[in-house]
Amino acid sequence: MNETKSDVSLITARDDRPIILETQGLTRKFHQFTAVDRLDLTVSSGEIFGLLGPNGAGKSTVIKMLTTLLPPTAGRAKIAGFDIRGQAAQVRRQIGYVPQSLSADGTLTGYENLLIFAKLYDIPHRVQRVRIREALEFMGLQEAADRLVRTYSGGMIRRLEIAQAILHQPAVLFLDEPTVGLDPLARSVVWELVQQLRTNYGTTVFLTTHFMEEADSLCHRVAIMHQGSVIVMDTPDRLKASLAQANPTLDDVFIHYTGNPLESGGTYRDTSRLRRTTQRLG
Ligand SMILES: Nc1ncnc2c1ncn2[C@@H]1O[C@H](COP(=O)(O)OP(=O)(O)OP(=O)(O)O)[C@@H](O)[C@H]1O
Numbered sequence: 001m002n003e004t005k006s007d008v009s010l011i012t013a014r015d016d017r018p019i020i021l022e023t024q025g026l027t028r029k030f031h032q033f034t035a036v037d038r039l040d041l042t043v044s045s046g047e048i049f050g051l052l053g054p055n056g057a058g059k060s061t062v063i064k065m066l067t068t069l070l071p072p073t074a075g076r077a078k079i080a081g082f083d084i085r086g087q088a089a090q091v092r093r094q095i096g097y098v099p100q101s102l103s104a105d106g107t108l109t110g111y112e113n114l115l116i117f118a119k120l121y122d123i124p125h126r127v128q129r130v131r132i133r134e135a136l137e138f139m140g141l142q143e144a145a146d147r148l149v150r151t152y153s154g155g156m157i158r159r160l161e162i163a164q165a166i167l168h169q170p171a172v173l174f175l176d177e178p179t180v181g182l183d184p185l186a187r188s189v190v191w192e193l194v195q196q197l198r199t200n201y202g203t204t205v206f207l208t209t210h211f212m213e214e215a216d217s218l219c220h221r222v223a224i225m226h227q228g229s230v231i232v233m234d235t236p237d238r239l240k241a242s243l244a245q246a247n248p249t250l251d252d253v254f255i256h257y258t259g260n261p262l263e264s265g266g267t268y269r270d271t272s273r274l275r276r277t278t279q280r281l282g
């Protein structure tokens with residue numbers, strides 16, 4: 001499970017690989033409220049990068065800006081050399097996105113859902129069928145391809161959503177809470193698939209999660225956000241080593257930097273949205 005971590009030692013982005021994602025002063029306000037405040041970060045090609053933080057910290061807002069769905073109020077970001085504001089169409093061709101909310105249609109089969117995405121991504125007609133079969137196989141869904149998605153388990157739906165997001169072979173995959181609502185086994189299957197994507201295709205993965213164990217196991221580097229700002233960013237091992245206590249976990253690091261996450265959680269709206277996300281998969 002730790003294969004992806006063992007070959008890297010990171011403080012900043014890996015200097016032996018090109019930068020694939022960078023932000024400078026990236027900011028998003030909603031009226032007077034600053035949801036994301038001057039975010040500066042770089043991610044290297046092939047890195048698995050985790051954005052952590054309590055409910056309402058601004059994680060999904062960052063992902064929505066990077067996926068060109070939400071315009072920033074200020075600042076810049078580039079993905080694979082393309083500017084998210086001026087070159088949004090080129091950025092979209094480089095990225096895949098699995099949102100926090102449901103992105104598969106329960107009234108269609110897995111195959112039909114993938115066909116919609118193949119058309120959406122303009123995958124040439126002659127290769128659509130092959131790409132869909134490959135994605136189904138990679139995600140271990142070939143047996144279930146012709147079943148309605150509403151009969152799938154939560155883990156299968158998540159795997160289908162990832163299949164949808166990788167059909168066009170994106171350079172960067174954004175996963176917003178990929179394992180919320182999954183049981184431990186389904187969660188570990190998603191972890192392995194994420195690692196295989198990176199190993200087999202060199203995909204860069206930018207994910208958010210509330211599971212510190214997941215971030216520790218999967219991510220080369222993590223950034224901890226709190227109230228719109230990144231307060232610390234480093235490898236999980238270095239972050240743990242920076243605490244003055246014996247055998248700290250990433251949970252300890254999280255609590256150290258954000259305070260008790262239960263007390264610093266977001267609004268009613270955040271909580272009900274999170275619960276809906278959890279229920280949809282449960
Ligand atoms: N469209 C919007 N209009 C107004 N406020 C918003 C909007 N979208 C997000 N916010 C606010 O911005 C803040 C950051 O929200 P965001 O969804 O990015 O947090 P998050 O870190 O993803 O939280 P969670 O862990 O609950 O998913 C929250 O306070 C949220 O209420």
Ligand SMILES: [Mg+2]
Pocket residue numbers: 059060061100176
């Ligand atoms: Mg979120």
